[in-house]
Amino acid sequence: MTGQPYLPAVPAGVVPPALLRRRTSALTWVAMVVLGVGALVIAGLILLTGGPVGAAVTTLLAAVSFPLLIAVCFWLDRYEPEPTRYRLAALGWGAVVAVILSFLAEQLLFSLPGTDAFVDTAVLAPLVEEFGKGLFLVAVLLLRRDQVHGLLDGIVYAGLVGIGFAFVEDILYYTSALSSGGGAGLTVTFVLRGIMSPFAHPLFTSATGIGVGIAASTRRPVLRWLAPLAGYLVAVLLHGTWNGSSFYGSRGFLTAYAAVFLPLLAVVLALAIWARVREGRMLTAALEQTAAMGWNRRDEIRWVARLADRMSSRGYAKRQGGKPAAQALRAYQQTMTEIGFLHQRAVDGTAPRDLNQRMGVLLQHADDLRPYVILPPPRPAVQGPYGGPSGGYGQPGGYGQSGASGPWSPPPR
Structure with missing residues (x-):
């Protein structure tokens, strides 16, 4: 640990907007139209x-x-x-x-x-x-x-x-x-x-x-x-x-x-x-497991799984790289949270049938966001249940490097 901040490889000001947005499905648009029409009807009746x-x-x-x-x-x-x-x-x-x-x-x-x-x-x-x-x-x-x-x-x-x-x-x-x-x-x-x-x-x-x-x-x-x-x-x-x-x-x-x-x-x-x-406890445990599988860094976990640290890290990112950096970090934290909960569903046996596909999409999104992420200087990590530092992001294990290859298997205990 050098005490230096986890700086992005690409300037935060050039975060592609597509990485910070989620697509709106046709079902969402239909629901919005139906709710809008219904709201107008109710408002009209109240006025009358x-x-x-x-x-x-x-x-x-x-x-x-x-x-x-x-x-x-x-x-x-x-x-x-x-x-x-x-x-x-x-x-x-x-x-x-x-x-x-x-x-x-x-x-x-x-x-x-x-x-x-x-x-x-x-x-x-x-x-x-x-x-x-x-x-x-x-x-x-x-x-x-x-x-x-x-x-x-x-x-x-x-x-x-x-x-x-x-x-x-x-x-x-x-x-x-x-x-x-x-x-x-x-x-x-x-x-x-x-x-x-x-x-x-x-x-x-x-x-x-x-x-x-x-x-x-x-x-x-x-x-x-x-x-x-x-x-x-x-x-x-x-x-x-x-x-x-x-x-x-x-x-x-x-x-x-x-x-x-x-x-x-x-x-x-x-x-x-x-x-x-x-x-919060489940998310921490799940991210410890995915870190052991090489999908994230252990020193990132506190900035994702602790609510107070989430907010403080966004403030730090904003001071270092402006509003785009804070937005990139927020999107990254959200994506890692979804990865953690989806992994926990796999461990619990309640995962969806398209587990590998969903995990692959989330991991790819995290990889796309990672170059723009700014985190505060790391502190000495608490030894996790699997011991030792985590490997690189691309190491094999679990769902596979992209999340789309091979059946799911739980991490070692």
């Missing part, structure tokens, strides 16, 4: 119902409640941040698709004979709304399986979907309260929904997210099907309990709020934080 002034007031009030919740979701999702387009898709699905599906289904089910206000509110509405929100999680699991790695991803996606749904639902409730009760009615509704319970929908749907996260990380075929279903049923139960408690007056609602839902919120947050800490 509340008028321009009422729509502006209720939308602003609804927007007050959720920046903190969104920030919490993003804070939890720091090890391998989901792509921005997927985060926006989760919010958009909850705000548009889930709302429209729920509205249409509820209009049909509420008109069936034999139902009453309690059944509609405490049974049918939770069944429909949690189904509409949970569809996004199932769609991601089926169509973009590589975006869900475990509990934390499931909770984050579920939280964002729930936030989107609650945002539009709050606008509708505020509009109704303003038209029927004026300023006083709007104030009471805002306190109940915007201050006391903005977390409700994210909390309900997090149960489905936990089930999807378990399905994504298990090797048991039965559990892959049962876990999302069980999560959905728990979400419906929580939602139904919340809605049903209002039929027992303010005392019934406040009792359920304090005795059930606030403790559950704390449990889900604690579970998410535990999952995040676990992800």
Whole structure:
């Protein structure tokens, strides 16, 4: 170790833009168009119902409640941040698709004979709304399986979907309260929904997210099907309990709020934080293994696997090479994180069938970025579980030099 910074072989200012961007698929464009059209339809209905002034007031009030919740979701999702387009898709699905599906289904089910206000509110509405929100999680699991790695991803996606749904639902409730009760009615509704319970929908749907996260990380075929279903049923139960408690007056609602839902919120947050800490440990262990296979340097691991060191290293890169250097390092850290988690899935036996192809693409992207990477001066490395310095990047082992040759085999233990 010389104490010199890990300087790039090519000036950071000439980083090819293509290395810093990810391609947008046709499915993403279709989703954006559908969500955009749906959002315009909902906005039009809100304008027709509340008028321009009422729509502006209720939308602003609804927007007050959720920046903190969104920030919490993003804070939890720091090890391998989901792509921005997927985060926006989760919010958009909850705000548009889930709302429209729920509205249409509820209009049909509420008109069936034999139902009453309690059944509609405490049974049918939770069944429909949690189904509409949970569809996004199932769609991601089926169509973009590589975006869900475990509990934390499931909770984050579920939280964002729930936030989107609650945002539009709050606008509708505020509009109704303003038209029927004026300023006083709007104030009471805002306190109940915007201050006391903005977390409700994210909390309900997090149960489905936990089930999807378990399905994504298990090797048991039965559990892959049962876990999302069980999560959905728990979400419906929580939602139904919340809605049903209002039929027992303010005392019934406040009792359920304090005795059930606030403790559950704390449990889900604690579970998410535990999952995040676990992800960090798994990432460190996985990168130690890939370093032993010659795919990365051991002295890089701390700058990828420790959140505080990630940020400090980007600041160092920016000081040394400007904004392009920081962008290159961020892209490199993200790519190495994906390599680590994909390798861990291989070790756990939950890797996709095209493991070698995916790993080859990631390794090639890392190799393309590496000449532009600036890291702080290395420190004496802590001896890893495999001992000795790591080999060169091109040494054989595991998936092969390019990731496309030969079957996968675990590193030596």
